[in-house]
C-alpha cells in the first residue's frame with residue numbers, strides 16, 4: 001500500500017476527523033494552542049526558557065509543565081480588559097498554593113467550590129475578602145468556617161443553605177455576604193456534562209419556576225445575611241456570546257423585579273465563567289478584550305431597556321486563564337500499528353500516563369493535539385492515536401494527531417492546553433501516581449506540586465487485616 005505522497009494518502013487510509021489537516025511540517029507548533037513562551041529549538045520543545053528534555057532529565061515524565069509568565073499574562077489580560085468588573089479566577093480549573101499567590105499578586109479574586117480549595121486559599125494567605133465560595137451542598141461546618149474566616153461572598157444554592165447561614169450568622173453575631181445562584185434556563189452549546197444553566201440539573205434556583213425570587217426574599221429577610229446579588233454560570237468551553245446574552249437578559253430582569261417588588265437594589269451580579277479556549281485548530285476563542293466589550297454591551301443594552309442602573313459585574317474564568325498555560329509531557333513507551341478492516345492501519349502510540357492525568361478525552365470526548373518534543377524528524381506524518389497505560393480501552397489522550405512516522409519508544413510527546421481540569425481532575429486509577437506540576441519561568445524550573453510516591457498512596461491503605 002504505497003503512495004507517492006505517503007501511506008496516509010493511500011486508498012483506505014485513515015484520515016481522521018474533517019477538521020484535522022495533515023501538517024506541512026509535523027515538527028511545527030500551532031502557536032494558538034501553546035503557552036506564549038513555547039517554541040521549538042532544533043526540534044526540542046522549550047517552555048519558559050527551559051528545554052523540556054532537560055526538565056524531564058531531572059523530573060521524569062509524565063509531568064505538567066506550567067508556563068508562569070503565560071498564566072500571569074492571561075490573568076492580567078482579564079483583569080485589564082474587565083477593569084470595572086471583579087474577576088474571580090475559578091480555582092477548580094487548577095489550584096495550588098503557588099497559583100493562589102500568583103492570582104493574588106495579579107490582583108484577581110478567587111472562586112473556590114470546596115473546603116479543600118478554601119484551605120489552599122488559606123494556606124496561600126489569600127485575602128479572604130476576595131474569595132467567593134461556591135458549591136451545591138455546603139455543610140453547616142463548612143459554612144460556619146467560611147463565615148468565621150470572613151469569606152467575601154458565599155454563593156447559596158439551596159433553601160437549606162440559606163437557613164444554615166441564617167443560623168450561623170446569628171450564632172456568631174456575624175454578617176455573611178451572599179449571592180443567589182440562579183439558573184437562567186440557557187443550555188450552552190457545549191457537552192452536556194458541562195452545561196449548567198438549563199433547568200433540569202442540580203445547580204441554582206430556577207428563575208422561571210419562581211424559586212430564585214423566593215431565595216432572594218429569604219436572604220433579604222435574614223438579619224445576618226447581606227444580599228449582594230444574583231449569580232449565573234451557564235456552562236463551560238463556550239465560544240458564542242448568545243448564551244451569555246440570553247442569560248444576562250433573564251438575570252437582569254429578575255434583578256429589576258427584585259428592586260421593584262422588594263425595594264432593594266442589589267449592588268452586584270456575577271455572570272460566571274465558561275470562556276472557551278483552543279484545544280485544536282477547530283477552536284477559535286475570543287480574547288478577553290473582545291469578551292469584555294461584548295458582555296458590557298449586552299448588559300448595558302439590557303439595563304437601558306429595563307430602565308435600571310447596571311450592577312457591578314463579576315466573572316469567573318478558570319480554563320481561559322490556566323488552560324493554555326500548561327502542557328503535559330509524556331514518554332512514548334510503545335508504538336503499535338493496528339491493521340483495520342479495509343486495509344487501513346491505525347498507529348497506536350502509548351505514553352506513560354493517560355486517563356489518570358487527563359480524564360477529559362474519555363469523559364467529554366474532548367479533542368487534544370500533541371507534538372514530538374525531543375527531536376526534529378523528517379519522516380512523513382502518520383495519523384496516530386495517543387493512548388495511556390491504563391487498563392481500559394477508552395484510555396485515550398489524543399484521539400487523532402499527525403505525528404512524524406518514525407515516532408518511537410523513548411520520544412517525548414507534549415500535549416498543550418492541559419492546564420485546566422487535568423491535574424485538578426486527576427486520579428490514582430490503577431494506582432497511578434499523579435504527576436508533578438512544574439512551573440517554568442525565565443529559564444528556571446520549580447516544582448510547585450511534587451510527583452506522588454507509592455508512600456503517598458499507601459499512607460491511606462492502612463491494612464486493617
Ligand code: LLP
Nearest residue numbers: 090233236237273274275316317318319421
Ligand atoms: N464559575 C462556576 C460557578 C463554575 O461552575 C465554573 C466551572 C467556573 C466558574 C469556571 O468555568 P471555566 O471558565 O473554567 O470554564 N470539568 C469540566 C468543566 C467543569 C466546569 C465546572 N464549573 C471540564 O473539564 O471541561
